[in-house]
Amino acid sequence: METVKTLSLKLLNLGISNDMPYLLKKRIQFTNGICTFLCLFMVFLFAVGYIITGSWPLAFTFLAYWVIPITMFILNSYGKHAYSRWLFIPATFLYFTISSSVTLITFFKSGIEPGILNIYLFRHYSTPALLGLFISINRKEEPKAFTSALLISLFFIATYFIALNSLGISLEDFTKVGIGIPLNEFFLWTSFMISVSEILFLMSINSKFERTFLSQNAELASQKEEISTINEQLKGQKEEITMQRDVLERVHSNLMASINYAQRIQDALLPTRELLKEWLPPHFILFKPRDVVSGDFYWAASRDSKIFWICGDCTGHGVPGAFMTVVGMNLLHQIIMEEAENDPSTILLRLNRRLEQSLRHEESTGKKVADGMDLALVVIDTHTRTFQFAGAKRPLYFFPKGGELEKVKGSKFAIGGGLAQGKIFDTHTFTFASGDRIFLFSDGYPDQYGGADNRKFMLKKFRELICDIQAHPIEEQSTILEEKLEAWRGKTRQTDDILVMGMEF
Template identity: 25%
Template sequence: MKIQKLLFIYLMLIVSFGLYANDTSVDLKFLQDKPIYLAKYMSVFEDPTQKLEFQDIKSNESNLPFLQIPKTKEAFNFSYSNSNFWLKTKIFNPLDREIQTSLVVAYPRIKTLDLYLESKDGVKIIQSGYLVPSVNRPYQSRFFVFPIEFSKNSEVTIYFKVNSPNAINLPIQIWNQKSYDRHEIDDHVLQAIYFGITLAMIVFNLFVYLIHKDISYLLYVLVVLSSAIAIATHNGIASEYLWDNSPWLDQYSVNIIISIVLIIFLIFMRTLLQTKKVLPQLDVWNWGFILVQCLLPIFYILSFETFIKWLVLSHTITSLWILVIGILCSMKRQRIAYFFLLAFAFLFLALIISTLRALGIIPTNVFTIEGPQYGSAAEMMLLAFALADRYNFIIQEKEAAENLVKLNLEKSNLELEEKVKERTFKLNQTLTVMRRDLFVAKKIQENSISVDPKLEEALHFVYKYLPVSEVGGDFFDIIQLKDFNYRIFIADATGHGVHAAMITMAIKGIYDPIKEFDLPPNKIMEIFNEEFMDNFVSLNSLLTAMIIDIHFDTKMIQFASAGHPSAVLLQNHTLQLLSKTGRMIGLKKQTHYEKVEISFQSGDRLFVFTDGVYEAFNQKDEEFGEDKLYQLFIDTIHLSLSEVEEDLLKALQKFQNGQDRQDDLTILGFDLK
């Protein structure tokens, strides 16, 4: 049952990816001076329970949905997740000689990174990740490196078990050992150049501060120093040289240090650009952002999972604010602001790239991982030019005083622009609230029509629910009455969108208290109609509905239909329609509904749907129609229910030929096995 539950959890993931894992091997004869990126060869299995170990994976591997992610090229990016991720691939050495390789995961903030090597000699386990002290790792490096020797004419299956509270990015490479040694030397040279320039900038500007006593130079030194520490933490240099074994620092340090960098940068910006004088109305916001960057790291330490995304998002917003201030100061013709804006633009771009990568919005590759370091180097050099130009800026500021009238006019224009921006901001806020409300409504509606997985297994049941907008007017419910008897309810409110969605909530509120009554479907329908008329007749809304009771003990179906589209019963390749037995809900009180009984034997198939399934129109305004739908059900009788639904959606898409759907679509399929 444990495996069956896991299979169900990943059913939607399998449909979304549309691709099962392939047994694609990595051929080491193609391994030259450049690495082979393994992500495109690897298949992935997500274990949200975190309970499966390697023995469980091996014993049930054929039943687990290992998937390949088609768009992955250089790296996997799973963003923030509490799941364990299992990755696997096969590596083949077809040569008549041994090959020395290095398996490299070029990202330092992975907590658990266990490697399992399965060959004809058995299984070898190598534990790594920042939870393992560097002295206990197979290879001491700023990244996670696994030296592996492949014997001649051998095949090895590798498995990775990955878990981390940080953003999970996995740029996995396999290198020829000698090539990687050369690459690592080159990498250390580049790191030495970067930190050497940083040290030179710190020492030089510290001496300038001691000579001129200008606080801007001291703040610049602090900005450069904190940025260098943040870069060292981000790229693993700090873990390799500053702290050898501190999982806490590996987990928390980079985001805390980024907050420190932003705090110092905000203070540096206020001093350098004189925002208290130049932008007095906005200067108070600088202190607000400083306060946020002081408080959020504290909450982040107290509750990592709750505040990690908020802290990362605050870094981006604060950086955007600094960029906006730089733009506004540049608009005020501050010479030094040009240098500041250009310098911070590089760092802002790098931070945006890093944030989007951490949140899983953009792919992980060498550029998105190393981007912050390149941006920091450019920002450091350009800020140095900004400080060198500081005195020229002061001269220009004095000259600008002679053009006071012109500046006052520009100030008036700027204030007008600010008012427009403020009103635009308020409008955007309102739009954001509306979008958030729609999102919440969508989640509420999705939860209201969720189906117990046990019922899907017991009924051999699949369904598809596709509202035409964020929310829709279709609703269905499936329950087990007693023993092996089940009740199916489906309804379709007129129209779609928010109005129809509200009607579905009314439907659910009326139907839930009566759905378990030990009454035939027609009596339930009559009670439902009376309750709807008593409570919601003022809404002037109508709906169709159908109730079907499946009795497995007697192999019979009982149903009642309130003007709902005919359900389709397939028996011995013959199609039978379950037509309406009464008028629509909401037309008249004391409406009588007939009850119809039909046999439901082994091998029979039942489809229940709303009119959005066949009321699809193409560009010529032609309707897909019920006849095409019925013929499709007959032609696909040999397929599984999932395959029938897939064929139906493809047929509708082909028929519409780019035309948007005009109504909500819901279809339920049942097989009696």
């Protein structure tokens, strides 16, 4: 029993795939069901027809009908569903035309009067065939297929009656009684049973699909309601996100306005290019902030016969570093210009002490700011043609004209950083001649990532680069350094603020 059920389901779903539309699945299953039913029913008619007539040719006309459903099964299995449904109608009419002709020939050869059977035989079987026509083919969606199937079917009907006339058989001749009448009753009842069975089968299939359809509709309605709820939630979230975005845009706009204003303040504190040209010998300054404002700064001043030239690198970058540069430049102005201090090491010591005092909140808040700066300071005496250098964790590169690079290390101590006592800054004194060059720089250039392996440029490579460009005028070296930097960096984001300063005596 289980095997029969499995086989029935396989035949019913032959040629159906999950991605098909619902209505197409319904039509294919109905077509497969009709074919299965007709195959079984024709076996029944084969047996009954032989028992009543005793004629094997007449009985086999029923089994010959199997050609039609088997062909439809094959077409469905290959995905030719429309051809399968279309073929069912004209093929059925053709079959009944042939079977009626076989019946006539059988009765004529046997000497049995066909009686009224032969005029109504085709009409009996045309009823279920026409029923199949209206069920299988949708005249609204498939008008051409419906019309062609109907016309071909009518052609077969006409052919049958024309064949009768060509045989000299008049319709009036079929009023005789005999075996034709009981056979006619048999075929009339079989025709009726086929029609009723098709209708019942259709109702069964339709009921099944209706239940499935209603179940799917209920599920879809539930999903629709769930989606509607989700949409409402998403709408609320979208409105909230839009509000948050607007707030963030306002905050960002205000923040950028503040940062841009801070940039103007920082630019105002930096010495102008005109003043630098007035105070300093030939020089260059390569200054590339990572963000809008910078934690690196350069500072210069001229007092009496002395020129003060400073390269500073404050803790951090961006806004925090920029605030530190403002504090540093303000303190340097106090120490150098107002207090007239000339010794580089003393300037660094005072700067360290003042910065610690400015950033100390331990007494009021219990916290201590450990930020500070690295700094290189050069004091040039134009009368004695000497310069002095002191560094807080920053070196100086000195190139005597025609000589080799001489690296002068700074102190291991930074300015600030939470330690006010015990720091030592040494002053280094040099005599310079025309053509000698000095270089100050922050750690931004050597620390820049790039190259094929995305590694740091490194201090060694930077020192070699400084040596390589000494054949060029001092004013051109900034451009060369920037080009080398961009080639190294590529698409990598700038790592830190960059400051490189060079001067030729």
